[in-house]
Amino acid sequence: MEINSWLQRMATSNQYKDFVSVVDLGNTTEGRSMLALKIGNPGNNQKVAFWIDAGIHPREWISIAVAIWIIDQLVHTRPKYLDNVDLYILPVLNPDGYEFTRNYDRFWRHTRSNCTSLSPYECCAYITLHSFFGLWMYSYSYSIEVDPPHKDELVALSERAVAAMSQVGNTNYSAITSAELYPAAGVSDDWVTGVLGVKYSFTIELPPDDPHLNEEGFVVDESLIVPIAKEAWAGISTVIDRVVQESQCPCACCGN
Numbered sequence: 001m002e003i004n005s006w007l008q009r010m011a012t013s014n015q016y017k018d019f020v021s022v023v024d025l026g027n028t029t030e031g032r033s034m035l036a037l038k039i040g041n042p043g044n045n046q047k048v049a050f051w052i053d054a055g056i057h058p059r060e061w062i063s064i065a066v067a068i069w070i071i072d073q074l075v076h077t078r079p080k081y082l083d084n085v086d087l088y089i090l091p092v093l094n095p096d097g098y099e100f101t102r103n104y105d106r107f108w109r110h111t112r113s114n115c116t117s118l119s120p121y122e123c124c125a126y127i128t129l130h131s132f133f134g135l136w137m138y139s140y141s142y143s144i145e146v147d148p149p150h151k152d153e154l155v156a157l158s159e160r161a162v163a164a165m166s167q168v169g170n171t172n173y174s175a176i177t178s179a180e181l182y183p184a185a186g187v188s189d190d191w192v193t194g195v196l197g198v199k200y201s202f203t204i205e206l207p208p209d210d211p212h213l214n215e216e217g218f219v220v221d222e223s224l225i226v227p228i229a230k231e232a233w234a235g236i237s238t239v240i241d242r243v244v245q246e247s248q249c250p251c252a253c254c255g256n
């Protein structure tokens with residue numbers, strides 16, 4: 001897969017290799033590698049981990065494009081917070097499904113692999129990129145009746161993220177719990193919140209924000225990739241800032 005070779009190139013380039021490395025998460029059922037990039041400055045062993053993934057649902061191509069844009073942005077700007085945070089970015093969580101949508105059925109929606117080996121790493125924050133609807137969602141997804149731990153903080157941070165995104169782009173993002181969209185069992189953000197105990201876990205449903213669209217909502221014009229990515233990045237950066245702030249006081253992070 002072309003994206004994997006690009007990730008490998010990033011991690012081996014002289015320019016980036018001191019702060020970028022490839023994390024191999026193993027092979028899919030069809031034998032493709034699941035590769036994430038770890039981006040973070042070396043030299044601090046008290047860092048927090050921030051996990052971003054995309055491409056769980058194969059037809060949501062814009063999520064993959066946004067993850068790639070984020071990697072590109074991070075390696076080129078090398079922000080100071082990389083001293084305190086390691087960002088793990090997995091742009092194609094479901095490479096088998098992605099290839100299937102490229103070669104056979106653009107709107108195929110199910111998983112072709114049963115691999116969901118999300119972060120084995122200690123993780124303080126998790127964001128999963130999806131499309132579409134223009135939503136910023138916090139846990140839980142499985143039931144609207146059950147509140148996640150730290151709900152007030154999740155809501156407050158979600159509202160800040162949405163406000164930051166509205167400064168940058170034109171999408172009408174709203175912040176809701178995942179269950180308000182459709183209660184769904186076993187989605188990754190619940191797993192991360194409920195099982196791994198990650199405090200900040202969000203799902204972003206990228207644009208378009210028109211709820212009346214059908215399958216055509218998964219097809220995003222190339223010219224919109226960068227504006228969509230910049231807008232999403234404004235929201236994600238709000239969460240990174242918060243995690244960095246809390247990392248100064250380790251007792252606050254992850255609720256321990």
Ligand SMILES: [Zn+2]
Binds near residue numbers: 056057060129130131
């Ligand atoms: Zn999705």
